[in-house]
Amino acid sequence: MQHQNIEEAVLIGAGNVASHLGMALVGQGIRVVELYNRTPARGRELATRLGAAFIPAIGELTRSADLYIFTVADAAIAPLAALLRLDDKLVVHTSGTMEMELLSQVSDSFGVFYPLQTFSTSRTAGFRGIPVCLEANTTMARLQLEEVARKLTDNVYFIDSDQRRLLHVAAVFASNFTNFMNTVAEELLGSEGITFELLKPLIAQTAENVKHGHPFHFQTGPAFRGDEQVLSSHRELLKDHPGYLEIYDVISRNIIQYKTENGKL
Ligand SMILES: NC(=O)c1ccc[n+]([C@@H]2O[C@H](COP(=O)([O-])OP(=O)(O)OC[C@H]3O[C@@H](n4cnc5c(N)ncnc54)[C@H](OP(=O)(O)O)[C@@H]3O)[C@@H](O)[C@H]2O)c1
Known part of the structure; x- marks a missing residue:
């Protein structure tokens, strides 16, 4: 099946996962073009490190990137998702617990990109050996997510929300x-x-x-x-x-x- 390559990503969040995942994406040639974060100072700092533009309002994020990643606290995913409409652009969250369907109103193409590792800002771990657990609502989204994940690591799994x-x-x-x-x-x-x-x-x-x-x-x-x-x-x-x-x-x-x-x- 022919699918759109993921070349440009947007990050929503600037915490531990955003930082590690963002660096790994950029390291594999996937540009992080924009980043939104509730606290501007923290958002700007990470955006600068990733070569991304900091966007202070989630509703003003570009609609033309290929992948949107929610890397915010679990409880913040739904309220932030309610502020974003992306038609059919691929959108994922990185939570171990939250349902994939939380993102069903954001886009027709949604999923989960859950890196099974402990991330803290004070220590950096390479992404290569980390298991990444994926879930997607369409075959196309599944292929796209798998392609991104395989650029970052050799351990890619498809896991549904209950298993996750x-x-x-x-x-x-x-x-x-x-x-x-x-x-x-x-x-x-x-x-x-x-x-x-x-x-x-x-x-x-x-x-x-x-x-x-x-x-x-x-x-x-x-x-x-x-x-x-x-x-x-x-x-x-x-x-x-x-x-x-x-x-x-x-x-x-x-x-x-x-x-x-x-x-x-
Ligand atoms: N850390 C890990 O080891 C790990 C591993 C796998 C998956 N995850 C998952 O990845 C996601 C992010 O985790 P993290 O460890 O990166 O979190 P984190 O370092 O604590 O960062 C939290 C992020 O969420 C934002 N946020 C928190 N409450 C918010 C609210 N009410 N409204 C808007 N934004 C809010 C924060 O914005 P501010 O900067 O404004 O506070 C920050 O960008 C979570 O779903 C977590 O379950 C974490």
């Missing part, structure tokens, strides 16, 4: 929660003046392990061993941190239950 929501919640466990667990660890050590550096090889090994088998195959620790004495001594240490104690108990109980139901794997 599940993927997102799994990613919250795998990445967001894990990162917060490290934050708790840092705070506990810090309260006794012990450097977090001591834990970094352990954290690195834990991340490395998942490449080599089922994650539970590598599970260790007092809950996994059923060591009640260590569990109670840890609870005692956490008595001044009721929130962390609650997390400790819930996760320990789940480890014990998972082992009972599934064995060691």
Whole structure:
């Protein structure tokens, strides 16, 4: 099927994803021609970096680009989408949770471009190995999105909205929660003046392990061993941190239950 090549993109948003995705698009020869953002200063700054024009009102964006990407907070997609009408230009959002149909009033051609990675402005990660999960409402839109995604990465998947929501919640466990667990660890050590550096090889090994088998195959620790004495001594240490104690108990109980139901794997 013959389809329009994507040569010019417009970004709506100037946050972490806009910044990383915008740089990746420009790096692959897809021009970001315009950028809209609620906060002008942040929008102008990213627009300048991308060689794009900053447009202060979403309704004034050009109608002649090939691809429009909403990279704004989930709750802002619908209200902003209500202000944009693009006939049949391809429009996508980058959310792990929101329905593709949120964009159905914007254009006849819409979809989702969900990069499954944790982006924060302070750290840049290359786009090449990142899984990109796509969804599109027409075969043409699907082909166009796949072509863009394949320019950025080798890992392209077609995932529907229900699957994407599940993927997102799994990613919250795998990445967001894990990162917060490290934050708790840092705070506990810090309260006794012990450097977090001591834990970094352990954290690195834990991340490395998942490449080599089922994650539970590598599970260790007092809950996994059923060591009640260590569990109670840890609870005692956490008595001044009721929130962390609650997390400790819930996760320990789940480890014990998972082992009972599934064995060691
Ligand atoms: N960060 C990740 O790791 C990641 C990964 C995959 C997908 N995503 C998805 O990508 C999208 C953007 O995430 P992000 O991490 O780039 O967000 P972010 O860095 O927090 O940036 C949020 C963007 O949304 C705009 N915004 C927030 N509330 C708004 C409102 N009420 N009205 C208008 N604009 C508003 C902000 O504008 P201002 O500058 O004016 O505040 C900013 O441009 C979300 O759908 C997110 O789920 C994120």
